[in-house]
Amino acid sequence: DSGVTQTPKHLITATGQRVTLRCSPRSGDLSVYWYQQSLDQGLQFLIQYYNGEERAKGNILERFSAQQFPDLHSELNLSSLELGDSALYFCASSVAGTGGNEKLFFGSGTQLSVL
Amino acid sequence: DAKTTQPNSMESNEEEPVHLPCNHSTISGTDYIHWYRQLPSQGPEYVIHGLTSNVNNRMASLAIAEDRKSSTLILHRATLRDAAVYYCILRDDFRFDAGGTSYGKLTFGQGTILTVHP
Numbered sequence: 001d002s003g004v005t006q007t008p009k010h011l012i013t014a015t016g017q018r019v020t021l022r023c024s025p026r027s028g029d030l031s032v033y034w035y036q037q038s039l040d041q042g043l044q045f046l047i048q049y050y051n052g053e054e055r056a057k058g059n060i061l062e063r064f065s066a067q068q069f070p071d072l073h074s075e076l077n078l079s080s081l082e083l084g085d086s087a088l089y090f091c092a093s094s095v096a097g098t099g100g101n102e103k104l105f106f107g108s109g110t111q112l113s114v115l
Numbered sequence: 116d117a118k119t120t121q122p123n124s125m126e127s128n129e130e131e132p133v134h135l136p137c138n139h140s141t142i143s144g145t146d147y148i149h150w151y152r153q154l155p156s157q158g159p160e161y162v163i164h165g166l167t168s169n170v171n172n173r174m175a176s177l178a179i180a181e182d183r184k185s186s187t188l189i190l191h192r193a194t195l196r197d198a199a200v201y202y203c204i205l206r207d208d209f210r211f212d213a214g215g216t217s218y219g220k221l222t223f224g225q226g227t228i229l230t231v232h233p
Contacts, residue, residue, distance in 0.1 A: 106158030
């Protein structure tokens with residue numbers, strides 16, 4: 001158990017809909033990362049938050065948005081869903097220490113199926 | 116971004132050592148070498164990381180070449196539970212605030228699929 005909690009584990013929805021994925025980081029971790037994993041693209045970095053502020057952005061679509069709340073949990077909002085958005089979405093957290101020594105701890109993911 | 120190159124797949128027998136190679140010829144002096152693995156239907160899991168010296172922990176050993184352009188993850192006795200995709204990653208895109216906090220993300224490549232035979 002990594003200590004990172006993601007809900008829900010599975011989500012089935014229709015095209016055009018909007019969903020929210022939730023992540024609770026490990027206790028004490030200030031940084032949260034979101035990744036998308038699909039069969040053809042592998043693990044793609046989406047976005048990172050540190051202590052409530054956005055810190056790094058990757059290949060995140062404009063239809064997607066995220067935020068980190070004062071209690072440090074994070075939500076990833078996906079709107080106007082398309083079939084191609086079907087994927088595993090992982091959240092990771094880290095303490096946000098110094099340099100490259102930082103380890104990331106990943107949750108077990110949310111499987112999103114858009115029908 | 117510094118890139119890594121790994122074989123697409125490797126095979127091993129149970130209880131034998133496994134050496135997983137990684138090339139990173141464009142590594143910079145401040146890049147740490149990280150290894151993560153992803154077991155089927157699970158999220159990635161940290162394995163080990165290092166900067167210049169060889170590293171050991173309860174899961175594996177990391178051997179880093181003297182010029183740091185390559186490294187090898189060593190599983191001393193493979194078990195069936197070690198069957199996974201292994202990712203060799205260089206930390207990149209760091210920024211630091213006055214307190215020295217880093218904001219770097221991990222950029223995953225395709226990794227090496229390790230198959231362990233009974």
